Each structure stands twice: as structure tokens, then as C-alpha cells.
Amino acid sequence: MYKTLLGTQGFRKGMDLYFKRHDGQAVTCEDFFAAMKDANGADFANFLLWYSQAGTPVVKVTSSYNAEAHTFSLKFSQEVPPTPGQPVKEPMFIPVAVGLLDSSGKDMILSSVYHNGTLQSVASNNQPVLSTVLRVTKKEEEFVFCDIFERPIPSLLRGYSAPVRLESDLSDSDLFFLLAHDSDEFNRWESGQVLARKLMLSLVADFQQSKPLTLNPKFVQGLKSILCDPSLDKEFIAKAITLPGEGEIMDMMEVADPDAVHAVRTFIRKELASQLKSEFLSTVENNRSSEEYVFDHPNMSGRALKNTALAYLGSLEDSEITELALHEYKTATNMTDQFAALSAISQKPGKTRDDVLADFYTKWQHNYLVVNKWFALQAMSNIPGNVENVRKLLNHPAFDLRNPNKVYSLIGGFCGSPVNFHAKDGSGYKFLGEIVLQLDKLNPQVASRMVSAFSRWRRFDESRQTLAKQQLETIMSANGLSENVFEIASKSLA
Helix, strand or coil, X not given: CHHXXXXXHHHHHHHHHHHHHHCCCCCCHHHHHHHHHXXXXXXXXXXXXXXXXXXXXXXXXXXXXXXXXXXXXXXXXXXXXXXXXXXXXXXXXXXXXXXXXXXXXXXXXXXXXXXXXXXXXXXXXXXXXXXXXXXXXXXXXXXXXXXXXXXXXXXXXXXXXXXXXXXXXXXXXXXXXXXXXXXXXXXXXXXXXXXXXXXXXXXXXXXXXXXXXXXXXXXXXXXXXHHCCCCCCHHHHHHHCCCCCHHHHHHCCCCECHHHHHHHHHHHHHHHHHHCHHHHHHHHHHCCCCCCCCCCHHHHHHHHHHXXXXXXXXXXXXXXXXXXXXXXXXXXXXXXXXXXXXXXXXXCCCHHHHHHHHHHHHHHCCCHHHHHHHHXXXXXXXXXXXXXXXXXXXXXXCXXXXXXXXXXXXXXXXXXXXXXXXXXXXXXXXXXXXXXXXXXXXXXXXXXXXXXXXXXXXXXXXXXXXXXXXXXXXXXXXXXXXHHHHHHHHHHHC
């Protein structure tokens, strides 16, 4: 945020002063703030609240266009929700980087903004300005852009200019437009994520009401346009076509429903894979490399995109795709590609999966970091009833309950599969409860980290709440329970 407000050179001036003043000293956040402020003669109003006030601000934005006056207005309101010990919150200092897109998707040139009764020019050194930072410091305020000759679509919070939750009045078609045209890659990505979150939540509601699931063709088209745009960085494409995770969607629900969220995310992945199958196949083919492994951006981004496409294809029930993934696995010249092919294959239970997992272990068994990845891949699997596979892996010769990293890979990995950890029959909770009590005798710190997977049990439906609470109560009633585990378990129940 300092850099956003001061620019690269201003931030550098602040850093230089900070080192000059404090070399060799123990320093505070306030010292850093003072150096930034003094070096630039900057007005940082209530910026220090970021260090003292808990909670994430919610910023709401509404826009309006006045065609006669050629002005475009953005009205901001902000609120920080109450947190323990801080029921009343003050407004924060929030830098919001903004650009305006015209109907062809190009950035408009910004000349001046009317705010707080004064007209402020945003032009700099006769260079056209396409993005500016609005300083939102009050509970409610308005910024009016002048000389705007058509209704623009605003690109808000560019480059993620402040850590806030943004709620805007952008329509779905505005978001699709930003997804296709925004010059700010963060916002291009974020528009796609907002659309995906909305889509997933509406499909979750359909699923819960037993309605048939259908995928909005505009969403497929939006992802296709990104996948097939040669001007984009390949690593960006890989990120932009990846759906929000199940945990993120569950966080947005009143009552988290792991089964519905998992079913919906799986449905969307399969639909995208079948509708964009030829595009995904050519993406895999065009980004293959039989060359020696090189660690640089062009090669890394090519691998990221190829492996994202392969993961989508792996969700299809298709022998041709299984052959493709096996080919990628066998011809890989590096761990990244080989592990990605293994992940694609391991989405489907069966002999092929078992054979390739066994082959990978044989190949890498002497590298314990790779073996940890191998454990985690199997533990995080969404294959139905995976808790039994994880139980079997506890007896694997390479697994050791006394080794924290092995525990984080296998047990921690299992807690990362919402559909299996939160299984309706409570088998995932029961498994974790048993492990925590075994671990507590060996390593209380590791056991307390594992028990924290129960900490959000109240977010779920009543039957899951009952099952998780039972496990926490069983843990609490154990003889000789460590302070570490007691602290986390008792706080979770409190």
C-alpha cells in the first residue's frame, strides 16, 4: 500500500531514509511509517489504523454516469466488522487503484477528479494517465471523473491495491467484459474468479434443490477466449482458468455444504473439459517439451499451462485421455511434468492409478521430500471413501508418525479434502480424532496443529456439527492430554 500511494520512486526514497535512520536498530512499524511519510512529505491521515484495528474492511462501490455533464461518479462506503475487544471501528485509509474502460475495452485517458469540493488534476508530466489511485479515508465519500464521453466500465482495486473485500454494482456482463479486456491482469483474473464464485454458489443452490445442473455458455466462452489468447502470459492463463477452491466457496455459505460444493466444482470441471476438449488437447501438445529441463519463466509458464489443461482433461471418463496422461508421465523430463501427469491419472480410481502410483514410489523412494508429495497427493484425493486408503498408508514402510513432515503430508493432506474429511458418516472426523490422541503422546505440537482442523466445526450442518463435537469431546476427556492439544480443543468447543 505504501508503494501504491507513493509510487516506486517515492517508496524507494522512504526505504533509503528508513535504512539511514535505523541501521542496526530494533525498529517498529511506526518507525517504518514515519520514514515513508517524512521522505515524501506525504499526508497519511489515518493509515496507522492498519496496524492497530483488527478485521478486513468491506468496501462497497456504486457507480453512475451523467451523459450531459460527461461525468462518471464512484461512491464508496466502507465498514470494518466488529471483532472481539474492538466492537466499534474507525474508517480506514484505503488506496483504491482505478481505471475506466471504454466500449472497445481500451483504457480511457483520465484528466481530473472532483472530490471533497475540489477539482484535482490527475495528469502527470504531459503523459496520458490510464490508472489513478483514489484515497478512500471516510465512512462514505464520492469521486467524480470529468471529461468522460461515454459510459465506462470501472476496473476497481487494480493490482489488488488494498487488502479489502470489495462489493461493487458491476453486472455479470461488466465482469465478462473486464475478463476479456482489462489491461490490469489482477483484475482480469479477479473478474473471472468473481464470476466463477457467483456461478458456483448458484449451482450449489440448484444442487441442494435437486435441480439439473447447467453451465452458463458465456462462462465457457469467457474461459475459452483466455485459453486461446496468444498475447497473454501462459502462467496468467493457467491461473485465470483455474476455478476457486472448494474451501473458498464453503466460506461464502451460511451453512457450508461440502458435498454440494464438491459436486458442483466437479461438474463445472468436467463440462469445461468436454466443451473445450480440443482446445485443452492442443494446449497440451503445443506446450510439451522433450528438451532438457530449464528453470526460467517461459519454460515454467509453459509447464503450468500444459499441466492445468492436463488436469482438466483428466476429469473425463475417456481412455484416450488416460493414454495421453500415461504418455506425459512416461516421457516427462522433469519432476513438475511427471508429478502433474500422476495427479491427472490419480483422479480416477482403478488399476492404472494404482500402477502409476506404485511406479512413482519405486522411482523416488530414496528422496523423502518427494515421498511426502506422494503421500499428500493420495491423502488429498477426492476419491469416495478415501479414508480407508489413508488408513492403509499409515502402515506404509515410508510413513512414520514420529516425523512431523510425514504427518503434515498424510494427515494434513487428508484434512485438505473437504469431501472426505467432512464425510457425512463422520468417518473423516473419527480418523482424525484417533490420530490426534496417538500423536499427542509422541509430539504435542504436531497434534495441536492437526486438531485445529476441527476448529471451524460450527460452519457445517447439524449432523456434521454433532459428529465433530463428539470427537473434540472424546479428545478433551482423554487421560494425560497435553496442554497444547487441550488449548486448541477447548477453544474450538468454547
